[in-house]
Structure formats: structure tokens, C-alpha cells
Amino acid sequence: MNYQLNFSAVWRDFPSLLAGLGLGLELALVSIAIGCVIGLATAFALLSRRRALRGLASLYVTVIRNTPILVLILGIYFALPSAGIRLDKLSSFVVTLSLYAGAYLSEVFRSGLVGIPKGLREAGLAIGLTEGQIRTSILVPVMLRNVLPALSNNFISLFKDTSLAAAIAVPELTYYARKINVESYRVIETWLVTTGLYVAACYLIALLLRMVEQRLAIRR
Amino acid sequence: MYQPPSWFHELWAARSAFSAGLLTTVQCSALAILCGTVLGVCAGLVLTYGRWWGRWPFRIYVDLVRGTPVFVLVLACFYMAPALGWPITAFAAGSLGLSLFCASHVAEIVRGALQAIPRGQLEAGKAIGLTFRQSLAYVLLPQALRQVLPTWVNAATEIVKASTLLSVIGVAELLLSTQQVIARNFMTLQFYLFAGVLFFLINYAIALLGRAIEKRVALL
């Protein structure tokens, strides 16, 4: 194996890698935020008494969870224009990842809600709160504290999924990695650094989320 | 008047492309799941029962892979292999990446299951004179593997979905075949939908199969 490690090409383009990582984090943040809203709504729909709502929500979740995310990304970016909706790369990716996140997060929220003792909702009704107020003031806050670990896992997964934006040439980390790889032929260095950046980012996110968990737990 | 060909006509015309693509998807998924499971079980065993010098490398491997997007893993294998002197095909490189990904998942779930087995089981094995290897083969692993079956089926569907990533490195699995067909007839929406439905059916079938097997093999 005659391979001399030479990181100069990678260091020269390191800023673009960092920019790519930054974009990836942004995309993850936005998609997760939207995904949480969708996921929460879907979770309530899954637990609703109306059959039609449950069915619709269940269909959405089943379809998304069983379809490869790359198919979703490409489908939404390339196929939607035929149906009249033309989105630019970034928006298209955010839409896709949000829908994807929503389906997975809905399961986390749903099991969190199911785990809340019935008595809490009844106590809310007894003091005269409406269903909506019960949800926002009681159910969601209690549920969130319970599902934080599962939520963290999902957030990290979704961050890793931003790498697929490279498939539609969104300039995030993986896109730049491929570019540098192809231009400089410094394969090992490129992928070592890229992997290192992802692992570091995931580790930091996990650390951050664990701190959030502990903060919220103490307030109890 | 010129009648553009209907979707069904195009589908029929492209049937060999689709079946070849489907076959490739099945092949690389099956290969990755098989190799990944074998490697993962070994890793899980070492992580649970190994000495620190055996656990360490596997721990690093698992944590590294868990922090890296599977897309990056596949690309890294594809680009690095020839540079390191292994001129392997894109199929092999992609399958390698998927196998490594699968193995890290399987290692974690096997480790969890083995650690959950009550100590008394190993002691009972010792008491009747079984060596550690025998206890592993006849007492511990049979219980652990039964336990992980549903989660393992989940991991397998993840691999099938991840096989679509091989399209990016030029492996003619189902997604790439779909894209090639679309390139010929521009029926973007219809064929992306078709690919989506196919993938959905495959994964849904695996999930149902998994549930059926789980019922058969359940303990207690």
C-alpha cells in the first residue's frame, strides 16, 4: 500500500467543509422544528377518537417509514414539478426531511402521550380547562420530559440524514467532501476528516441534549 | 395524431430493467444483512464478554459508525478501496459500507440483549458443567437472539432502504434503474411513485414477516 498521507489539500478546503457542516446543522434544525410540529399533530391524530383521522395519520406514518429517504428526496425534488409544484433544492430538501421527521417523531410523541396517566387529563377537565388547554399546559410538557432520550436519538439520526442533501447537490458537508475527494484524489484524508467532523458533531449534539435533559429534570 | 405512450406501456417496456434493478437491490441488501449480522453478533459478544483489549477496538468501531451517516460510509468505502489497492466493484464497495453499518447496529442490540439475560442462566450452565463456550452456544445466545428478533427485523429494513444509496455510486439497483428509465421517457412523477410503492411493499412485507416470526419464536 503506497499511500502517503497528505492533509494539505483537505486543510486548504477545510472552510468549505465547515460551511457545509454548518448548512447541514441549519437544515437539520429547521426540518426538526417543522417535523416536531407535524409529529405532535400526527401523534394526537393517531390517538384521536375519529377513525378517519387515525387512519390518515397511520397511513402517513406507514408510508414514510417504509419508503427509503433517498426516494423521497429525489421524488419530491424531481417529480413534484410535473405536478406543478416547483421547489428549489433547499426548500425541497427541508420539505422532505420535515415530512420524514414528522413520521418518526410522531411515534416518539405517541408513545410518550400514551404513557401519561389518565388522571392528569381528568384533573385538567375537573378544573375547567378545555381540551386544547389541557394539551398545551399539561400533556405536552409532561410528555416532553419523558421522551427526551428517545427524542435525542431521533434528532441525531435526522442530522445524519442531512448528508443525503448532497444527492441533489445541496452544498452541505458530504457534497464538499465528494468534491474535494474527486478534485484532489486525497481519498483517505478527505473521508477521515469528514467522518471526524460528523462524529464530533453528533457527539456534541448528544452532549448538548443530555445537558438539556438534566436541566429539565432538575426543575421537577 | 401522435399518442404519447401510456405509463403501462413504458412500464412493460422497461420490465427487464426493473427486474434487474430489483434483483440487485435484493442481492446487495441480503449480502449486507448477512455479513453485517454475523460481524455484529461477534462484535456484540466481544463487547459483552471480552477483555478490555478486545472490547476497545469494537467500541471505537461501533461509536464511529453510529456517529457517521451511512451515506458517508458508502461513499468512503467506494472511494477509499481503490486508493488502498483494492480495485473492487461499486457493488462490493457499497455492500461493504452497508455491512459495516448493519454490523454496528446489530452489535448494539446483541450487546443489550446479552446483558439483559439474568446471571442465573450462566450460573446454571456452569453448575451442570458447561464450559463458557457451551453456555454461550446453548443457553445465552439462543435466548438473546430470540429477544432481538423484532429489532433486528427493523435493522434489516433500514438496510434495504439504505441500499438505495448505492445508486449514487452507480450500482444499478432499483432506484438507479428507475432513474435510467425516467431519463428515457421523462415520466418522472409516475415512475418515482412506482419506485416508492415498490420499496414500500418490500419493506412492509419484511415487517409483516418479522412480526409472524416473532409470534412463533416468542418465549414465555
Added chain:
Amino acid sequence: MTPNVTDTSQPLLSIEGLHKAYGTTEVLKGVDLTLQRGNVLTLIGSSGSGKTTLLRCVNLLEDFQQGRIVLEGQSIGYHEQAGRRVRHPEKVVAAHRGMTGMAFQQFNLFPHLSALENVTLGLRKVKKLPRDQAVALAETWLDRVGLLARKHHCPGQLSGGQQQRVAIARAIAMSPSLMLFDEPTSALDPELVGEVLAVIKGLAEEGMSMLLVTHEMRFAYDVSDQIVFMNQGRIEEKGAPKELFDHPASTRLKDFLKNIRF
């Protein structure tokens, strides 16, 4: 089934100066014990007295730092090598464990195997018996504990008492010289205790050598040849059941017996 008759003059089991510590906490502080072939020795005492630890040292489920355990003339666990105390290789440890059989408080049946398979596992993989022989032997023992009709049931389908009886059959089928019972009825509902004690009593009457740890005092009185009262890692008093229960010498034993409804 008669126990192995090799040398009737030497005790089957002799324990000399046994010391064991978990880290810095000493749990056995110099225990000396002998058991003659065909006899039943019961260890009694409060929790933490070390009786279960002592039992588990005999089949090396627990290590010990000082002292000797000699079973059938063989030193258990450790040997001298160039003046240093060295642990036996795993194969030897496994072979020595073959001389004993153990019934656990939590039964520890293998949940993925039927009752029959639980018993034949050791016979086929350790004793290397061919399948038909192993099955025949296993069925004899399952019948002996009254569970032949349930040989194909899995542990999850059996009651606690039934599981413990299968566990005893599993241990006895390996023809051990010495049976170890670690509080075999403590995890059972009261109405299921009797069937298990009946099996143990039957084995004792047939001449099985046994080391028993139990809280069932009446049973201990009935079935034992020797009772050993342990307290804080030491043997406080030992003797025949009648002596010990009717005329306890030490105050600690007197206190212990006072709190037991007999």
C-alpha cells in the same frame, strides 16, 4: 440411585480454613467443615451469615482467597504451582463442577428449552451421551420428580414448584456425588413448597449426599444428619439436629431459634 462409592473412609467433602472476601469485606472468616458420604448437612443462619456464599464456593461459582476445599479427594478451584496458589484451568473447573449438582433459589431453568431438553442438555453436551440414552435417563429422572407428563412443556408453562422439581432433576441426572441446594423453596408460594421438599427428602433417604441451605427448619430437623449454624462468616455451632435445636449452646443460636416458629 446410589452415590459413587469410592473411598468410604475419607469424607466426601472437607473444607479447611476457608476465607473469602468481596473486595475489603470478609464474608467467610475461616470455615472448617466435613461431610461424610450419604449424609445431609444443612447450613442455617440469618442473611449475611455466609451460608450461601459457602455453598457457592464448593462448585466454584464464587472464588475464595484462602483455604482448601477437597471433594472426592480432589482440590477444588486452586492448586499449588511453584509455591504459588494458582486457579485451575477452565476445563478442570468444569470437570470438578460435574461432581456436584446445584438447585438454585430462582430455579434458573433455560426458558428456551422444554423440561426434557433442560435435563438432556448436560447429558448430551457434558457427559456426551448419545441422544436416546440421554432422553431415556432424563425421562427416568423427570418421572422420579413426578413431571414426566410435562416433559415437553417450557418453563413458562410450569408452576414454581414444578420448575424447581425439573431443576432438581436436571442436576441429579448428571449423577453428581454431592447435591447443593441453595434455598430451594424460598422463592416458592407456600402451597408449592411441600412437593419440592418431598423430592429432596426422597433423595436424602436414598443416600444422596447433600449440602443444604434453607429456612425451612422443620424440614432441616427431619432430613439432616448434621446442622451447622453460621453467623457473620463463621461457624457458630454444629451438631446433630436434636442436639442443636433442643439444646442450643451459644446465645446467638438461642436468639436465632427464638425468632423461628418451629
